[in-house]
Amino acid sequence: MLQQSRAGPGTRWQTACIYQIYPASFKDSNGDGFGDLPGIISKIDHLESLGVNAFWLSPCDESPNVDGGYDISNYRKIDRRYGTVADIELLIRSLDEVNIWLILDLVVNHTSDQHEWFRESRSSKTNAKRNWYIWRKGKSITIGNECENPEVRQAVYADMRFWLEKGIAGFRMDVINMLAKHPDLPNAPPRVHDYLQEMRKDVLDHYPETMTVGELLYTTRDEVKLYVEPNRRELDLAFEFDLCAWNFGPGGRFDKGRDTVQALKRTICRTWNGLRSGETAWQTFFLESHDTARSVTRFGDDKPEHSAAIAKMLAVLSTTLYGTLFVYQGQEIGMENHTADPIESFDDINTINAMRKIERSRHECSQPGETIDMSDVHEQVRLQARDHTRSPIPWKYGEPHAGFSTTVGPLWKRMNSNTDRIDMASQTSASNSVLSFWRDMIEFRRLFAKNIVFGAFDVIDDTSSEGPIFAYIQSGMSHKRPLKVDILVVLNLTAEDHVPFALPNLEGAKLARLIDTRWEGGFIADASDVNGELVHLGPYQALVFFIVKETAASLPIDP
Template sequence: MGSIGNFHAVLDDTKCLAGKVPWWKDAVFYQIYPASFQDSNGDGWGDIPGVLSRIDYLHNLGVDVVWLSPIFESPQADMGYDVSDYQKIYAPYGTIKDVDALMSACHERGMKLILDLVVNHTSDQHEWFKESRSSKDNPKRDWYIWKPARYDSNGRRLPPTNWRGYFAGPTWTWDDLTEEYYLHLYAPEQPDLNWDNEACRKAIYENTMRFWLDRGIDGFRIDTVNKYSKRTDFVDAPITDPTSPHQPAPEMWCNGPRIHDFIREMRQEALAPYNAVSVGELSNTPDPAQVLPYVSAAAKELDMVFEFSTIRLGTGDGFGAKYIYQPFPLSRLKALTLTWQTFIEGTDGWTTVFCENHDNGRAVSRFGDTSTPEMWRRSAKTLALWQATMTGSLFLYQGQEIGMVNMPTTWGIEEYKDIESSRFYLEAAKSGDAARTEATVRGLQILARDHSRIPFQWDDSPNAGFTTADADPWMRVHDDYHDINVAKQTGDSFSILEFYRALLPLRKSYRHLFTHGMFRLLDPTNEALFTYVKEADSIPSGQKALVVLNFSREEQPCPDIALALKCVPLEVLLLISTLDQVSVGSHRPREVLEPWEGRVYVCSCK
């Protein structure tokens, strides 16, 4: 692992920050995709008892909060993001008692457990929707969004609007029984709830939130949190894709007219009485001025949100061209990091730090370098150092800590199981445009959600230790599991895993600089070096850190550390490096950064 210096410059900032900030600001969150984490019974499907069996692994890693992706009863049209019963567990995952046991195990270790809350829509198999579609005068009819058809001059039936959904195709599906269309921003199996209906909102708070909070769950990651309030005029979107009858229209449903009223009510009715933590998924909101109202402490809405400008680098327009890969320079990554690190300065808002989740390709395959095993190892550690020195609550995704990579490019499209990947590929193939189809396949090989969903690699036994040797995993195990797995990296001082195990406690020891510090980008146009200063504005000593990351496979000259920190050289010490051979604690920085090397220097000058 990268070495850590123990010297007198380390501040005991516990006295400085303890009691002044909510616990979740300093927490390390770890997202688990339950189907792919650990199978306990050999059916090829990960489960909650499997997560429980690995709880000490998470605790020893330095995790404070476990976040489970959807585990509720579901037909699995979209891997559990289509819930048919919020108070039952999808049987292959286990039972409510299994959730209780996992929650107790977390609490016994000083950890917390949060669940994924999906309430923009339900499954079309949910009892609410079954009632809603049963007749136009059913009491729950208005719990979903129904509209009559339009007709063209030839009498041909058309949807109420021309909106394109996130999974390709229209956002409206015709229902033969009641002869109206219902709205779904995602798949037809995921009808949108009507948040304008007060009875519907109250049922959401009671059945999907208080039920679990009463059992002791510590909070929620809240899916699609800014899509609850739709524009109610239901007008067509401008035609921006003349090749399609369905047009992108996020302005019709993101950050709508009543959204802040709804979220304040959700907090007041369900979150605040339990002191539950909330982190919202905030899509299509690239303007910091629009994000701040969601996370301002005074606004009393959400504790924090995920903003996706950085993690979506390389994607197309988010709709028809989403998987047409767009290369980007390092300067673009740095500019976005600057925006989303500084937008809360001078405010009472908070932010999140993440570069992986269940909806994107693996970070080391997108932002790092997998050209050789050595570049893979180095770049994964450098990305870890980048993330761990960022301001905000840190979120890790399963497998990130061992450098799991994207699916091999030799795998065929049949290995892609995700509904979004399948629909975008089929849309491209049906277009008859061979170049578009080829570009979509290339984009999927980099960006697809499937990459993050393959089974976790625990060891080099058959099926990577995810399930039994004779089981048939729901997704194919990666070909490289013999080389990338927990067992191989455990105890290896050069490994990515051991680097994370050393880095996470260091982040907490220096939380006044890393978690809470101010971000100052240096040399923004340099396309090889990512360099920035972190300053602690609330610490009397004026301590600062300089983070220097070589994002290239070539040696780079090291910046003048003392000049960047505005300290005399003898006040500067090397805190951590991604390379073991660097002398940690040295006052004299090496003049050259090796390929994909990262370092952090600190000084206590005023």
């Protein structure tokens, strides 16, 4: 079984750093151009050196792969492209040896039309599984499991137990609040909370320390609290998407929205001040997933000379806000979007369908013979499409397919064209690389979990709206008493240079510089007091300071 986590106070998932792997794009072990489970096993040393506590594995279940593996045809079989159930069992044992636990994707509000349940359901109106799906006029409107049916729920629970018995540590639950409902119907059944409580009682409570994180779409913050309030015994964590969608327009992902620094700051403040219910409801932090584009491009200026600075600044932001941290594969080396690729190369079904829908809409509103201008949509595809995070990981520049695969044919998805600048091997040993900085920041977050993970988040007022600087203090408690050391974070969210910022003049405290992303390695062995000084920040620079409230003989500044 799983060993104890290296997490600190609180439950192990609260202080955890959880790494997401999209298996098709992580590492190919057999030369077919498609990532697989043995490839993941071969790179466990990377996960260990990064310092993560767990990883969330996107679906590798049997699937026709129409929707990137999220159209599952058998919940208990592994798709042959990825390997076998025996490979998952070996993966669990191998992870256990390095004290990393595995979280699987649970995609049960819909299935593939190739799933045996659906085949039976559509075979006859009198079939025993006919009411396992939602049908209208003889058609299934979502190929969605009818979770109002207790037989469906018990079948789902049996599949969950199948994997829990093998030693996995929990589930990420795909669009769990929508539970098989079509967009024309209410987002969730009236009894969605009852069903989650039933799942907890019938399944999860029998596997101690199991963690659940739910993807909650189209929910308000008050609604999210209902899912994650511990006394309700539903979910442990929830994914909210405000920060990932901060610059979407009213038309969605490919509609350009307000991408001002002020809008970004407001989103961060609203999100991190809005969810907590006392100290019980829990937050997650993530900037990337398989459903987003790359954060370095989305939050930066797409200039190669600023790429590493942006990645390090975002690493500071990610590791100094409270909640459970999720990091997506490639984020730790600052992977970027495929901004130079032709629009025809974007082949994700979500991207294709969205572009077709927008083009049809514009065609209906156009004059006969009028050329449809899609240039603005193409610009947003290059910025926001989820194709970007699904491209293969470049392990070593100079090797075939940058070390991802030995295939002589094409990869399942295009490799980014910038592997000469961004690859895993060149960053592994470089002390000033994005990867090295991420390792240090994950360790820093672990060491100062009382401040960061469990602490209070207070924005310095004059940085909360106007200007490129965003600054905040993370302060913690121990045994109901304030800690001696608080943490001040100062970020330049823009490409502006020489941006002045007056450090606060804190009476009865010492301000010591700890982290500067422009320094070699990032961490500074300097305990001199800079209280009240004026600092100037370069493009996308981040600074972190200790606020020492009592004189100390030494400061723990080298994690």
